[in-house]
Amino acid sequence: MAPGGLFGRALVVDATDGTATALPLPDDVLRAYIGGAGLGAWLMHRLAPPRVDPLAPDAPLAFCFSPLVGTPLTTSAKFAVVAKSPLTGMLNDALASSHFAIAGKLTGNDAIVVRGACAEPSVLLVDGDGVRLQPAGDLWGLPAAEAEARLRERLGKAWRIASIGPAGEARVAYATVSHDGRHAGRGGLGAVLGAKLLKAVAVRPATKVAPADPRAVLAAARDLRERSFGPATAKYRELGTLANLLAFNAIATLPTRNFQAATFSEAPRLAAEDLAEARGVARDSCASCSIGCEHIYKGAGGRSTRVEYENVFALGPLCGVSDPDAVLEASGRCDELGLDTISTGGTIAWAMECAERGLIDAPWLRFGDADALLRAIEEIGAREGLGALLAEGSRAAARIVGGGSEAFAPHVKGLELPGYEPRTLQAMALGLAVNARGADHNRSGAYEADLSGRFDRLAGGEPHVAAAIETEDRAAIMDSLILCKFLRGVFEEPFDEWARLLGTVTGWDVDAAELRATARRIVVAKRAFNVREGWTRADDDLPERLLSEPVQVASGREATLTRERLHDMIEAYYRARGLQPDGRPTDGQLADLRIEALVG
């Protein structure tokens, strides 16, 4: 019998012929990986052929649910999409929220894995009647939201849809998978579905699953909901993450013009403090969420756009663009095309610098030019003109362009950097460098340590390493339970509290120590997958620009992150994680992963 909140099986679908088999998920595997991103890592070890081309039919893509999904616990309606990334060539998990998570789990599966490829554009249906493919030629070319709406009209309101946009169809290496306007955004998972000619995956609830202790779960849900209204979430509730922008500008951690600066003089034009009054039209929340972080602004054309710090940073300051209408328009177009805004902005910013340096022939592409930004987005979405190059991301494009442009391609492991300046957030610099997914602020929240006041954020060293590891471990658990990270501030003793939540749902007698071990296992499992796929020590790094060009903070102090300092922190990270000196997991760590023998 499966633990509470779980079914003990994954559904493995072959998109080539629409058949499916059940993969049993043993209790010890579920307990070792929980669900979500953790379970996804285990599934990729088991189901992805070594060195598989991420866009090949053999490459699996998993929708992973988790024990907490479907409970009344706030923010628990989340799912992880996991695959080998076409952008990084490494393990990628991206999270999204809302009803797809609940309906997908209630198909009776802890995960739905898709392998193979369809013969024609199709939609995959999964419900109590099993799986089947339907032609989706009429949906091909549509924005994800429109495809989703048409499919629900066609199939019925009980169906929940995850879909790709035109960028996924065009296999843009950073295309998203979208549901209800939210994106599993990073790492190009939309391209993986696009390569399988799958426009969408539709799920319909077919069963129920009970937690081990329903009363305790209900009581915990009430308590958590109450706490979610408190000051720890006020920022998300009242202004949303865009509130970061002006604050980050004040502390020189707002990457600007492709990381040539850490402050943007025109940042006030994009500030939530003012734009919320002028353009805010609504607030929204994911299913089962009591925070309500989504802030929707109206652009010049009347189009409503969800606004977050990362999309405004990447399409605004990073590209030198300060016109709020242009940034909202660019963000809206990325949503429609199904493009990850961070990678889109990062790749375009890199291209703008290349164009200004004469390394690519695109005289129209200049920092600060809103029209150029919008044109570049269109070309990427269609893989036309310069878009054919930029659709591969900044790392691959820089390898082609050369001319020294690799030094300022803003990525780690191929994933473009988020809006946290590593030179002025040096715990975060480590977190970005070593994380399995690449440059990522959701798998390593080490900026919290930098902004805590406990360390000198401009002088990374030994104390920063432990802090970076702690945030990485916390993220591993939150992404596997799954709970939204915007809730993290309400937990005073997070591992203890998470263990209690997990215990009441599953019936496991799990405690904080076990959960910490689980976190370490998940981090190692991701790293081990990357090793299998060709990771080398050189992949744990930052772009040369960040290690050779200082930036100045308002006090006049120079923030310098040298290669030596970063590498000292990386070596200390390996030691603290118990890895081999070259960053590979030890045999003992691999034996703990409950996977087949690794290659490489």
Added chain:
Amino acid sequence: MAEAAGIVLAGGRSSRMGTPKAALEWHGSTLLRRVAGVVARAVDGPVVVVRAPGQALPPLPEEVEIAEDAREGRGPLQGLAAGLAAIGDRAEVAYASSTDVPLLHPRFVRRVLDAFDDDVDVVLPHVGGFPHPLAAAYRVSLLGQVERLIAEDRMRPAFLFEACRVRRLDADALLADPALAALDPALDSVLNINEPDDYAAARRRPAPEVAVRRFGVLRRQAPGPDPAVVAAATLGQAASAAGLTLDAHVVAALNGDQITRDPEAPLVAGDTVAFLSADAGG
């Protein structure tokens, strides 16, 4: 190795004041806490407070180190030796301060340290007709010479200055730094407090004027001009003046640089304090 460390001498007898000067209150903080914090803002190495043997000190941040005079009441060279010994090989230069200078500005400390080069062992301000050996910078390698002077019972700093290379900075030289000229034009940084009347006069001085900015939800919670200019000698006072409570959900960036939530962090004229939401994710 750091460029510069700080030494704050707190072991004096305070005989003229009649009460330990280190613990005297000035605009919401003790003199020692304030001076140690101001010095820390200007150096990249450790800050060492030197006390008399067994002397009780007011609370200090945990990163401030404590050293002890070998013997009580032997004057500044004794304290300087203890401070230099504690710094060891962690910095080349140390700024040495007395504890009784509430108007010390970090820009003054920087100005003195910036005058250091390979040709000198001491940078010694001359202001108001006097040398200020406890507002001066010393090469850490002078420790041996200082210890020899102590062993010879030659306890006046002047004996040290005779024996090493000294760069003297008068008021004009100090104020040639336009930033210092703007922030501390009267060179109040060297004004020390020896007697109760001095202390009373110092307390009558207003707290420094600082600019306060609030970001995100904090601006909504405490509306007001941005930036707002307030009188505040500590971070806690600045938060109160801005209508904010410095709790777990608020942090401050001082001049866009270090992040802190220490309510006793000293502020000085010209500072800009940015209050941010501590929940920075997204």
